[in-house]
Amino acid sequence: MIIVLKPGATEADIEEVSRRVRDFGFKTHLSRGEVRTIIGIIGDDRAKEQLLALQSLACVESVVRILQPFKLASREAHPDNTQFTVNGVPIGGKQIVVMAGPCSVESREQLMEVATKAKAAGASILRGGAFKPRTSPYAFQGLEEEGLRLLAEARKATGLPVVTEVMEPDKVDVVAEHADILQIGARNVQNFSLLKRVAECGKPVLLKRGMSTSIQEWLLSAEYILAGGNPRVILCERGIRTFETATRFTLDLNAVPVVKKLSHLPIVVDPSHGTGSWEYVAAMARAGLAAGADGLLIEVHGKPEEALSDGQQSLKPDKFRHLMEELRPLAQVLGRSL
Ligand code: PEP
Numbered sequence: 001m002i003i004v005l006k007p008g009a010t011e012a013d014i015e016e017v018s019r020r021v022r023d024f025g026f027k028t029h030l031s032r033g034e035v036r037t038i039i040g041i042i043g044d045d046r047a048k049e050q051l052l053a054l055q056s057l058a059c060v061e062s063v064v065r066i067l068q069p070f071k072l073a074s075r076e077a078h079p080d081n082t083q084f085t086v087n088g089v090p091i092g093g094k095q096i097v098v099m100a101g102p103c104s105v106e107s108r109e110q111l112m113e114v115a116t117k118a119k120a121a122g123a124s125i126l127r128g129g130a131f132k133p134r135t136s137p138y139a140f141q142g143l144e145e146e147g148l149r150l151l152a153e154a155r156k157a158t159g160l161p162v163v164t165e166v167m168e169p170d171k172v173d174v175v176a177e178h179a180d181i182l183q184i185g186a187r188n189v190q191n192f193s194l195l196k197r198v199a200e201c202g203k204p205v206l207l208k209r210g211m212s213t214s215i216q217e218w219l220l221s222a223e224y225i226l227a228g229g230n231p232r233v234i235l236c237e238r239g240i241r242t243f244e245t246a247t248r249f250t251l252d253l254n255a256v257p258v259v260k261k262l263s264h265l266p267i268v269v270d271p272s273h274g275t276g277s278w279e280y281v282a283a284m285a286r287a288g289l290a291a292g293a294d295g296l297l298i299e300v301h302g303k304p305e306e307a308l309s310d311g312q313q314s315l316k317p318d319k320f321r322h323l324m325e326e327l328r329p330l331a332q333v334l335g336r337s338l
């Protein structure tokens with residue numbers, strides 16, 4: 001349930017209502033919108049009658065039962081879009097965010113080249129994997145801590161904030177020490193102990209959709225992070241498994257308007273993993289923005305043919321620059337900026 005306060009409710013009103021809710025044995029979660037403050041009630045709704053009675057308080061506009069299983073992630077609980085900045089880069093507002101970089105951090109030279117060129121082309125966040133979830137145990141597993149150090153160096157050199165994947169609860173602290181956004185990969189979207197741990201890390205989280213995760217399950221995973229006290233979640237649609245084999249995954253662009261309807265969280269589209277082929281990345285990047293995504297995640301590599309992971313879906317820096325030039329007027333037509 002949520003309690004919607006009347007516009008103009010004071011700090012004392014908020015504290016008074018929150019205290020009453022806590023006295024019934026619930027936890028509260030405050031969401032301050034442009035005009036309204038909403039108090040989310042966390043816990044099972046057995047004391048529903050008592051909560052409904054709070055409707056008679058002068059500062060309360062309504063007490064509403066949220067029908068969706070995800071509560072804090074739902075748009076009912078938080079009608080305005082969630083917006084925040086990461087080292088000054090705005091996420092979830094009018095400005096489109098482009099996260100670009102190699103699938104894996106492979107060396108200082110490789111990362112610096114891509115970071116510098118991605119920035120020059122207009123990317124605002126640098127991506128790069130240091131801990132890699134690979135299907136085969138014989139495949140390159142990432143440079144691990146050394147990769148994190150290189151990402152931090154690249155941030156220093158370019159000023160771009162860094163997003164990188166964390167795969168295990170025990171590594172959250174070290175990744176959070178070096179990165180600005182922690183990525184939860186498709187394969188870990190329902191690793192609930194990892195979700196609980198990143199909720200506590202104090203850094204924004206890029207939560208990828210699992211390849212077999214429904215939108216509801218994905219939003220429930222986001223709910224773990226929000227309920228754990230971390231409101232800065234960015235969703236990432238990266239393709240799902242279907243019967244189609246012509247592309248690596250099927251990029252589910254339906255998810256963009258569906259998520260926008262159900263949730264207030266920002267959503268970005270990853271056309272690189274979504275298609276698995278560099279040739280289709282530009283088309284699906286354009287489509288992602290047209291569908292209403294708040295940003296894109298794109299793999300870029302100086303020498304894709306030598307990449308240690310995902311070379312076949314990585315754009316060369318020149319192609320990435322060209323794509324960014326194409327996306328700028330598109331963003332404008334969509335009433336956004338890039
Ligand atoms: C990645 O971003 O390189 C990655 C492994 O993504 P996903 O979890 O979507 O497969």
Ligand code: MN
Binds near residue numbers: 104273299309310
């Ligand atoms: Mn990849």
